[in-house]
Every structure is written in structure tokens, then in C-alpha cells.
Amino acid sequence: MIRYFLLSVLAFSCTVASASVKLSGSISKYKFTMELVSSTVDKDYGVRGRYQYAGKTAYMDVKGNLYDHSVLQLTESFEGKETGNFYLELDDNGDWSGKWIGNNKAMEAKLVVTSGDMEELAPYDLSAYTEKCNSALTGTYVHEYYWINDFQYDESEPNLEVGFNGGTVTIQEIGKDKISFSFSITCGPTYHGAYLSGTATKTAPNEYTYKQSPMDDGEICHVTFTFDGKSVNLGQQSGNMECGFGARAYAEGSFDKVNNLVIESDEGEISTREAIGLK
Numbered sequence: 001m002i003r004y005f006l007l008s009v010l011a012f013s014c015t016v017a018s019a020s021v022k023l024s025g026s027i028s029k030y031k032f033t034m035e036l037v038s039s040t041v042d043k044d045y046g047v048r049g050r051y052q053y054a055g056k057t058a059y060m061d062v063k064g065n066l067y068d069h070s071v072l073q074l075t076e077s078f079e080g081k082e083t084g085n086f087y088l089e090l091d092d093n094g095d096w097s098g099k100w101i102g103n104n105k106a107m108e109a110k111l112v113v114t115s116g117d118m119e120e121l122a123p124y125d126l127s128a129y130t131e132k133c134n135s136a137l138t139g140t141y142v143h144e145y146y147w148i149n150d151f152q153y154d155e156s157e158p159n160l161e162v163g164f165n166g167g168t169v170t171i172q173e174i175g176k177d178k179i180s181f182s183f184s185i186t187c188g189p190t191y192h193g194a195y196l197s198g199t200a201t202k203t204a205p206n207e208y209t210y211k212q213s214p215m216d217d218g219e220i221c222h223v224t225f226t227f228d229g230k231s232v233n234l235g236q237q238s239g240n241m242e243c244g245f246g247a248r249a250y251a252e253g254s255f256d257k258v259n260n261l262v263i264e265s266d267e268g269e270i271s272t273r274e275a276i277g278l279k
Contacts, residue, residue: 021116192246
């Protein structure tokens, strides 16, 4: 146990590249203190740390991610064995509330920041990338929305995950009154996709319209692109089948410009990290 504790302390200290965030927390009636830091040890986990129950000497290790400054997921382990997961959302009081799931049980969980800034644990700030962009139409646009997805939750077998809605839109000005576009949008909680590429023609001062048959079946897909400063708003005026989208997918929402370049991906779909130039 002493050897494991020393190794855990060493591993935790190696991740500290910025100031730590200290929190007090609870799982049901069980109180604990936690410390989190930003980490680059593993690209899949941007947050690492540990916590200790009141009156106990052992530490539980945690690793996970802070999503869009509003959702925190942490996987805990003890002596290298995974023992549970935190699924927390930022509440109206500025605290983190949700559930801890382990041993096939779900308990209410809460974290309260006692020192430090949770913003430092976020892997990126999209608004900072938008601020650096120019106001030309050409570029890459992003929308992200995260939440705790309980679509498949069952008390007898509790299961949660971090849900995601959003995606990327790329725009290229190809003439005075035309743009080429490509978008990949995921719509939850069932994660159907809306994918489309083509050209749109200017139909109003800040609006471009796509009205074509992407399936070559005579059915017309109608999508509008309305630009406002450094954002583009997508609007879908036809059914999903006409556009070849998933049953619960749609081309709607506001996407903010994060790159002046049109980013492409070998995988087809562009991740946010690729869009802003992070590997």
C-alpha cells in the first residue's frame, strides 16, 4: 500500500503543469476532498487528480475531461483498478452536481470548488479562436453542446455518458454570389448524423441557399446559410429524407468561426481539435 501511495503521488505530481483546483465533495453521505490538474500525459484525458474520503488515508485516482466548461466526467481507480465514474454538470449555483456510478449503483454526487479556477482545466476556449478570426466567409465553423445523456439510464443497471450535439461547417467563397460548403453534424441523444456537401447561391445580403437533389432522386434538399459577423446559422426547410440525413438529424443551429482556413480531415469528419489546429 505504501509503495502504491508513493507511486500515485509521483504520477500525480508529474501531471501538474498549471495551478491545481481544490474541491470539497460528497457521494451520498460520504464526504471527501479532491484535487484536479490539467494534464497532457494522455491525449484522451485532459484532467487528472485524486481524492480522499474524510477520515481515510488512502487516495483514489481520477482522470477525465472537462467539456465546454459545463460538463465534468471523471473515472476513478484504486491500485490501477477502475472503481467508478463521476458524471457532473455545472449547476445554477456554480457547483458541480450529478451522479457517481460504481458497483452497479448510482449515488448523488457533488463537487464545490474551494480554491483555483476550473476554467484552467478546459482543453481549449473556442471563443478565443473566434476572436482571432477575420470576418470573411471562408473558414471553418464549430458548434459544441455537451450534457449528461441518460437516454439509456435504468435504476437496475445505471448507465450514463457524456452526450454531444454539434459538429463543423466549412465554407469556401467561390465567386461573388456562391459558396461551397461541407458540414458534419451529430444530433443526440440518439446520435443521428446530418452530412452534406455542395454549393449554395446568394439569395439575400447575408444569406446563401442550397436547393438541390443530393440523392439524385428528384427530391429537393433545402438548406440556408445566414452569416452574422463571425458565425453562420444553418436552417433546414425540407425533410430529412430529401437531404439524406439520419431520421433524427437536422441541419440547424449557429456555428462560430474558429479558423480562417478550410480544414479537411482524412477521416472525413472534422473534429473540433482539428478545426482549431490542435493534434
